[in-house]
Amino acid sequence: MSPADFLTDLLNPDLAFLPKALLIAVMSSIVCGVVGCYVVLRGMAFIGDAVAHAVFPGLAVAFVLSGSLVIGGTIAGIVTAVLVAVFSQNRRIKEDSVIGVFFVAAFALGIVIISKAPGYAGSLQQFLFGSITGIPDDDIYVVAGTGVFVLGIVLLLHKELVTISLDRETARSMGLKVFWLDLALYVLVTLAVVISVQTIGNILVLALLITPSATARLLTDRLGVMMLLAPAIGAFSALVGLYVSWSWDYPTGGTIVLVLTALFLLAWFCAPRQGLIAKQRLR
Template identity: 65%
Template sequence: MTAVTGFLLAPWEHEFMRRAFLVAMMSGVVCGVIGSHVVLRGMAFIGDAVSHSVFPGVALAFVFRFDLAIGGAIAGLLTALSVAVFAQNKRLKEDTVIGVFFAAAFGLGIVILSSAPGYSGSLESFLFGQILGISDGDVRVVAIAGAVLLLAAAAVHKELVTVSLDRETARALGIRVFRLDIALYTMVTVAIVISLQAVGNILVLALLITPAACARLLTDRLGIMMALAPAIGMVSAATGLYLSYALNLAAGGLIVLVTTAVFLVCWVFAPRHGVLARFRPGNTRSEAGDGASRRGGSG
């Protein structure tokens, strides 16, 4: 018991690890909440697009010597808003528009990068995260931005759920779908930007999507899903950091591997929707039933 307690408390003896744990766990909570809406809506690709579209903003920030996070946030937000505007054309599916802007943003980032010698060091921390180098100021920024984001998500929760389940019904009810699209894309952008230091640009999509996907497998009720996803994200982030400290391996990669391991366990053992549940007598799962459960859970 003493050895276990010592293992759990040892990382907290270091100030840089305490900051890392706080940011990682806050990122897990924020991404879990926002990711639940992303998974419910079936738009994981937007997370990938936004996470990569911050690339040109970071490159520009490096060239003109201003804060990399601010540059990335501006670029990600502009891309998200562009996707929301162009996706209103019903001739184009949302994932098509996302693919166009995803490629364009990444291409622009590469062009800017090629004109900025000496960028490789900063690029590495951007791509793979720098969670052990987080300052007290970074912790405060993540805490404030995360709290504001969670309050905003709570304020438009019911409307977002309605749009996710049926856009046409939402329009008939007088809900301004376009504004909610912009709101969701903006929240995805902010969640991704505040999580970049924890896991980096390449892996941030996993923190946004995987905990919510785990929760989606575990329950049919949206309220429970919205509670499970941030819990899974927070615990996975803390566990990944503990393993990183114990094994002296990359923190961002281990956080993602832990969340993936949780997903695999859920995929196999989830009570109603896991692989093993298919072989249980009396299992009568159906998409219609799932849809009814979701509607019942959103009220």
């Protein structure tokens, strides 16, 4: 399928789900790209995977009650994030251990809930791997509103989030409220993950959060530029991934992740300063 044919399908009223899927994928990529920069700076990629597990019971309850998956996942993720932030204050147990306990428990709860729903196998596959055909119109507005809210909080707390991402002890000595900033970051990650689940799936959503930011990190040393590059890389990958998946009937989420990975590998080898080829030339 040529790009022109793909554009024709996007404008076809009988394929209304296709532009909706593209819109949500691009919006999700932009939000995940921005929030993912803090996650990469802090070296806490595990949090993205853990949050994807945490939102699962909310998705399951929303599915059983025929409610909004975005709202259900957000509530579950925020509740779990609060628990992690509270229990992480006990420095006898490291943050990653607390995350592992609560977020995996939340995922297990989600599996138990969804197993009691009609059409268990099909609905579980939709949650885990995404579905471009089942996105309600209302979710577009929910995703857009959530995305604007997340980006607004990022603009408001940018300096503080950078500080705790680079050095938590310095942040404490400066008088910053580390607990509340940790909680804010967990909630931002949760919201970014939730709005991405329907398109890319619960299992693969970590790639949308981490890979664009990691790729941007290879291309620049400036945080501001990184936070512009990451969402651009994510949005471009969503567009190309959807085009390839629609043209050759591949799973959408997996295709988007493979495009992201290809761009990461390209940057790894060819980045002007940090790429493997450039380093070999300097040597």
